[in-house]
Amino acid sequence: MDAIDTMIGMGRETIDMIVDAGSFVENGIPGFTLPCADYGPGAVVGSAKMDGRVCTIVANDAMPSNPRFPVVTSGIIGMEEGYKMAMAVYRSIEADAGKPLADKRPLLLIVDTPGNGPGKVEEIVGMNKATGAYQLALAEARKTGHPVLAVVIGRAISGAFLCHGLQADQILSLSDKYGTMIHVMPLTSIARITKQDIEKLTALSKTNPVFAAGPEFFFRLGGVEEIIEAPDAIRDCVLKHIDEIYRLKAERQTDRLGPWGRGELGEERGGRVTRKAVMQRMNEQFAAVADRYLRA
Amino acid sequence: MALNQLHFEFAPATPRAFPVAAVHYGVVGSGDMEVIIEACALAGKTQVTVTTPVTGFDHVWQLVLGRFIDESQLADAHISINDNNATPVVVSLRLRQALLEIGE
Amino acid sequence: MSTWHTLQERSFLESSARQRAIGLVDAGSFSELVGPLERFVSPHLPILGEAIEFDDGIVTGVGLLGKHPAIVISQEGRFIGGSVGEVGGAKMVGALKLALSIFESLQQGSAAEAEARRPIVLISFETGGVRLHEANAGLLAHAEVMDLLQDLRRKVPVVALIGSKIGCFGGMGFIAAATDVIVMSEFSRLGLTGPEVIEQEMGRNEFDASDRALVFRTTGGKHKFIMGDCNFLVGDTLADFRRQAQHVAQMSMIEIEGMRRIGSRGAVERQMKLVAFAADLRPRDSTDMWKALGNKEPQQLIAASEEEFQKIAVRWNA
Numbered sequence: 280m281d282a283i284d285t286m287i288g289m290g291r292e293t294i295d296m297i298v299d300a301g302s303f304v305e306n307g308i309p310g311f312t313l314p315c316a317d318y319g320p321g322a323v324v325g326s327a328k329m330d331g332r333v334c335t336i337v338a339n340d341a342m343p344s345n346p347r348f349p350v351v352t353s354g355i356i357g358m359e360e361g362y363k364m365a366m367a368v369y370r371s372i373e374a375d376a377g378k379p380l381a382d383k384r385p386l387l388l389i390v391d392t393p394g395n396g397p398g399k400v401e402e403i404v405g406m407n408k409a410t411g412a413y414q415l416a417l418a419e420a421r422k423t424g425h426p427v428l429a430v431v432i433g434r435a436i437s438g439a440f441l442c443h444g445l446q447a448d449q450i451l452s453l454s455d456k457y458g459t460m461i462h463v464m465p466l467t468s469i470a471r472i473t474k475q476d477i478e479k480l481t482a483l484s485k486t487n488p489v490f491a492a493g494p495e496f497f498f499r500l501g502g503v504e505e506i507i508e509a510p511d512a513i514r515d516c517v518l519k520h521i522d523e524i525y526r527l528k529a530e531r532q533t534d535r536l537g538p539w540g541r542g543e544l545g546e547e548r549g550g551r552v553t554r555k556a557v558m559q560r561m562n563e564q565f566a567a568v569a570d571r572y573l574r575a
Numbered sequence: 576m577a578l579n580q581l582h583f584e585f586a587p588a589t590p591r592a593f594p595v596a597a598v599h600y601g602v603v604g605s606g607d608m609e610v611i612i613e614a615c616a617l618a619g620k621t622q623v624t625v626t627t628p629v630t631g632f633d634h635v636w637q638l639v640l641g642r643f644i645d646e647s648q649l650a651d652a653h654i655s656i657n658d659n660n661a662t663p664v665v666v667s668l669r670l671r672q673a674l675l676e677i678g679e
Numbered sequence: 680m681s682t683w684h685t686l687q688e689r690s691f692l693e694s695s696a697r698q699r700a701i702g703l704v705d706a707g708s709f710s711e712l713v714g715p716l717e718r719f720v721s722p723h724l725p726i727l728g729e730a731i732e733f734d735d736g737i738v739t740g741v742g743l744l745g746k747h748p749a750i751v752i753s754q755e756g757r758f759i760g761g762s763v764g765e766v767g768g769a770k771m772v773g774a775l776k777l778a779l780s781i782f783e784s785l786q787q788g789s790a791a792e793a794e795a796r797r798p799i800v801l802i803s804f805e806t807g808g809v810r811l812h813e814a815n816a817g818l819l820a821h822a823e824v825m826d827l828l829q830d831l832r833r834k835v836p837v838v839a840l841i842g843s844k845i846g847c848f849g850g851m852g853f854i855a856a857a858t859d860v861i862v863m864s865e866f867s868r869l870g871l872t873g874p875e876v877i878e879q880e881m882g883r884n885e886f887d888a889s890d891r892a893l894v895f896r897t898t899g900g901k902h903k904f905i906m907g908d909c910n911f912l913v914g915d916t917l918a919d920f921r922r923q924a925q926h927v928a929q930m931s932m933i934e935i936e937g938m939r940r941i942g943s944r945g946a947v948e949r950q951m952k953l954v955a956f957a958a959d960l961r962p963r964d965s966t967d968m969w970k971a972l973g974n975k976e977p978q979q980l981i982a983a984s985e986e987e988f989q990k991i992a993v994r995w996n997a
Contacts, residue, residue, distance in 0.1 A: 407852035412941035418829035445822035463814035558773035604757030659730035
């Protein structure tokens with residue numbers, strides 16, 4: 280494993296590294312079918328086992344290009360990819376409907392995506408719906424009791440990370456020693472668009488995690504639960520966190536999971552401290568006028 | 576590069592107290608500003624705080640704000656302004672509009 | 680003075696976020712929550728020497744539509760493009776959380792009361808999504824908003840009102856797509872990627888961002904109505920938007936769930952058919968799509984008033 284210097288572009292290899300040997304069956308989720316074999320090729324979905332337990336895998340594949348939507352290459356999530364990912368989630372929820380919490384299969388999201396389809400046809404049809412659909416599906420899976428865990432192994436960029444990652448119960452990230460990227464935009468682009476000086480931004484980013492690029496800064500903001508130091512530690516870390524998510528759900532501590540839990544974690548880690556104060560003030564102010572609205 | 580805060584104090588000749596607790600007016604668009612005027616016991620004086628990314632125009636603010644106080648004789652009030660490169664004309668206009676909001 | 684009555688006939692497009700918030704609910708019923716006097720300004724902009732706003736560019740509050748408590752979120756496009764940072768994001772999240780808690784507290788009473796007073800959320804979008812100056816906090820807030828939209832499903836209708844100059848793009852484009860009902864005027868736009876970025880990615884020959892007509896044909900209210908993304912196309916006054924919101928407040932939750940574009944396997948299957956249709960058609964312009972759906976005279980549709988347009992336009996139907 281020492282020879283690996285990056286996992287970018289290695290979505291499929293990562294699946295094999297994490298799951299029980301030879302257990303991954305692409306598209307093998309009960310009831311899951313695709314309109315054509317190469318549908319949404321930038322997304323890989325299927326079932327696998329982890330320590331013998333059946334789980335659903337949703338990963339990016341940076342290698343193929345979508346033959347029908349030319350802007351979708353290099354792991355970009357296009358419309359077909361977004362809906363394919365959403366379907367994998369809905370079929371997983373259906374497969375375990377009615378089962379107790381402990382038997383709801385985990386969903387593992389392997390994240391290496393540079394963005395959403397930025398094309399004209401995408402806008403004509405509504406790219407925003409495809410990624411929105413996948414996010415809602417993940418939120419539903421999480422609230423239905425499935426542990427949803429994301430592992431960032433390469434690129435987790437802006438809207439694509441919102442779509443594939445930020446709806447998970449917990450998010451892990453491979454250390455940036457392996458070129459892992461988590462950001463909305465690189466600092467150079469932020470500097471250009473906000474007309475800020477790049478040296479100044481770079482200096483500020485060392486102390487202010489709020490606009491800096493990289494897993495470390497997301498960690499401080501509560502956006503990343505744990506940083507994994509090396510690729511060969513991914514599997515064990517994933518297994519540990521899936522167990523932890525099962526436990527928290529069994530104890531009904533869902534407030535510590537998902538986007539809301541990351542808000543709380545961000546405050547604990549000192550990254551986002553105004554958020555909570557704003558919400559508290561809103562509740563106080565509403566309480567003072569509530570009668571007018573609840574008894575009108 | 577941080578934002579600048581400027582503080583001013585005026586003592587109108589014939590003080591007129593601000594008749595409501597507070598008023599807010601304006602949007603901090605590019606070349607624009609917002610203002611909050613609040614009643615505040617200041618012994619007939621009015622204080623102004625301006626928060627702005629722009630430096631080097633303190634005397635212009637002094638002039639524009641002074642004219643507004645002269646016109647309105649606004650007293651016992653605190654004025655808070657968030658500015659984003661508003662011209663003196665826009666500043667005067669927004670301050671007068673803020674007063675109009677309360678029917679002054 | 681911005682009284683409610685004068686606001687009603689005002690252009691939605693030209694109004695400020697606060698005027699929209701006041702005018703979208705019943706006369707005199709709007710109470711702003713965490714308004715400018717609270718001075719919750721961005722803790723991140725001053726470090727960058729960037730101007731701040733006392734409400735951080737988002738107006739939140741509560742009003743009434745008849746007996747229905749209406750939680751209002753209204754974004755201000757003139758302040759840093761309506762971008763969402765830590766404070767603005769927290770205001771959105773807090774308001775949605777409040778809608779949920781109002782719903783839950785009403786459930787304690789009689790079922791008839793709870794139904795008659797079922798809350799509604801109105802979000803007036805004017806944004807390109809994440810505020811780059813505090814990008815990471817903005818991104819995390821987007822995910823929280825999406826999470827709450829799922830919590831509110833089948834409980835509290837969430838209505839997207841898109842009638843602003845900037846429209847709704849970026850991460851907020853996902854959020855709007857995930858609401859229950861989308862109301863637009865023909866003068867506003869909804870999408871993910873803004874025109875400049877498409878031009879940059881595809882070249883000017885493919886997409887000329889300075890061509891206003893093209894930009895509106897691609898993401899404007901009329902096109903979104905044909906695609907089924909916009910449920911109701913309305914005129915440009917605050918009254919037009921308010922009346923539509925009032926109408927949704929009275930609809931049953933089952934009817935409202937049926938207006939969704941996404942949020943279930945069935946809805947995703949319908950969208951996949953639309954994607955397949957587009958893959959076969961390979962439209963070079965949204966009007967290629969209009970024609971393929973049976974709209975023979977796209978020019979006539981572009982010129983039509985929104986009332987006439989809704990009568991003659993053939994919409995996508997899976």
